[in-house]
């Protein structure tokens with residue numbers, strides 16, 4: 001998947017979630033079918049840190065279950081970068097290793113929020129185009 005379609009309402013929700021938590025990193029999941037996102041799950045960053053995130057395992061379990069019940073795939077893991085650009089950090093590259101997942105960064109470093117999506121396969125990063133639908 002080199003492109004992903006995300007409803008404008010969900011993009012706005014991700015940005016609002018990230019701005020609400022700023023300067024703590026936000027994190028969450030997007031789920032849907034094929035290349036279209038239909039559902040947003042805000043997650044708790046148990047690290048409560050400004051430069052990394054960890055999902056709450058219990059929340060993660062219930063999201064996996066909910067998506068499965070609705071016949072949706074977890075397609076995207078997103079997190080915010082309160083102080084740095086929308087690029088994968090060294091730590092992101094070390095920790096984010098699911099080749100089937102699209103990783104989105106919501107950067108709040110500039111005046112306007114910036115979103116970029118990536119895929120990481122065999123240590124190679126490629127860009128994924130986000131289409132707002």
Ligand SMILES: [Zn+2]
Nearest residue numbers: 081088089092
């Ligand atoms: Zn990051």
